Amino acid sequence: MTHRIASNPIHWPQWVAALAIIAMVLAFTPRWAPAQEIIANSGLPKTAITRNEARLFFSMKLGIWPNGAPVQVYVLPDDHPLHREFCTRVLGLYPYQLRRVWDRQVFSGTGQSPVTISSEAELIERTAASPGAVSYAAKPPDNPGVRVLPVK
């Protein structure tokens, strides 16, 4: 190695630079998972949401919007990649933590669990069709029935 580097003094820094650039690109590029958006039924007057509110809604601890409308939460199955990414990236919770909170509430009579939907497309449709609905999507959906709620 020493001999090759010494014999090609011009090339090795280029390799290092190339590797460094690739490493930086990998480090700063979000992983393969798409960005997640919190979406809500467009009939709601709300235009943004805090992370705390989002956690309370998706953990089913708070079931009422500020305007008094009931919150209807739709989620994908626990092991769905989008659900996993949404939980950890947006809510800062692991999926098993959410499941633990839902189960504790459902089986002690102190709360309910969200409605589980099998596909993202249906998730968006149900959110558009249900007043007070809140859910998530991989990217802003092209559906006038839902609006994206930026996380403040």
Added chain:
Amino acid sequence: MTQATAPCCDANPDPRTLRGCCIGLSVATCLLFSGATTAADSFWSTIQLHGFAAQSVIKTSDNRFFGDSPDTSFDSTEIGVNASVRLDPKVLVAGQVLARRAGDMYDGTPSLDYALTDIALIASPERILGIRLGRVKNPLGLYNETRDVPFTRPGIFLPQVIYYDKVRNIVLSSDGAAVYGSLYNDLGEFSVTLVGGWPVLDDNVQWTYLGGDFPGTLRPNGSVWTGSLWYATVTEQLRFGLSGALASLRYAPHQNDILGPGQTDIVYGIASLQYSARRFTLSAEYGLEPVRWRRYGPLLPRQKVTSEGYYLQGTYRIRSNLELMACYEEGVADSDDRDGSEFAGVTGGLVPAHAMFSKIATVGLRWDPTPNLMLRAQYQWNQGTLVLSQLENPDFPRQREYWTLLALQVAFRF
């Protein structure tokens, strides 16, 4: 003493089942009529039904645990069905029926686990305050509220030194009212719950707190209070809780009873800590239970004994549906006589020293092949027999100090 010596028992009906049912349903009915007019449209869409069914197989080297386990016991079945409905965004009505078969301790007769109306008085992202009326589960430790739901437990059995299965009902639920509140800010969540009401008592309670099945009856002496304080970090990585119960039992002697009209006062306190990371969860709980006996007469002299127990438990998720568990727990019946030698001496060896403590090491595996199905296997090394039910093991000389347990469980949920 928390140990028992008498040989027989007979079942008494549970008068509380009807009472709790009445409270829960009457409150629910009132709200149903008031709520139906305002929220008729969304009413039906908020109904939820959930349930579970679990069957376990238990094999012990010695000693009976949930049935005839030395010969392999199938006497552990748990079935529960619950329904809930939101009459209004702030009003939830919920109830669960539970059928539980547990060796000689419970025969599977369905009972009303909870039936309550939950009314949120304040519900905002900063604070939540509400009340629950009816039969409510007592908020003790990490698991008491859902202790009979296999999916919510970290193993087939909860750590017995904190969650004794030989005496459950005194802390299981209350017929009464609960007040709960939570505060949310940048530091995390602070929660408090206070429950006041009447407990249910059965033969298991009598055996554990009086040391046998006596002809008289043990009844609650006034109400039982339970409460909890919890702090959780913003993302619930760390949870810390203090919870406790205050109960008093009064014994009404039968004619020619060998016991007097005594009173047993029970305090139960639990400190809980749980850390949740992506792959692993660590839990630890410490429980203290000072119990005082008074006015039972010469057979059961006035005394105060403090039981104590703790466990450390870790679960590791190899995959999202595959989990390893390890646990170590220790419990003593009398914190002033940790190895039981003093009590063994007092009883002239009638009660062996090892009946006064339990040390248990557990390893377990959980696999959820589908979201609705769970399979579990668990192996335990035991020293001591404190966690055994006296109802199932009335004969002290036959209890073995060192014993092992293998359990398998299949559980279904919807």
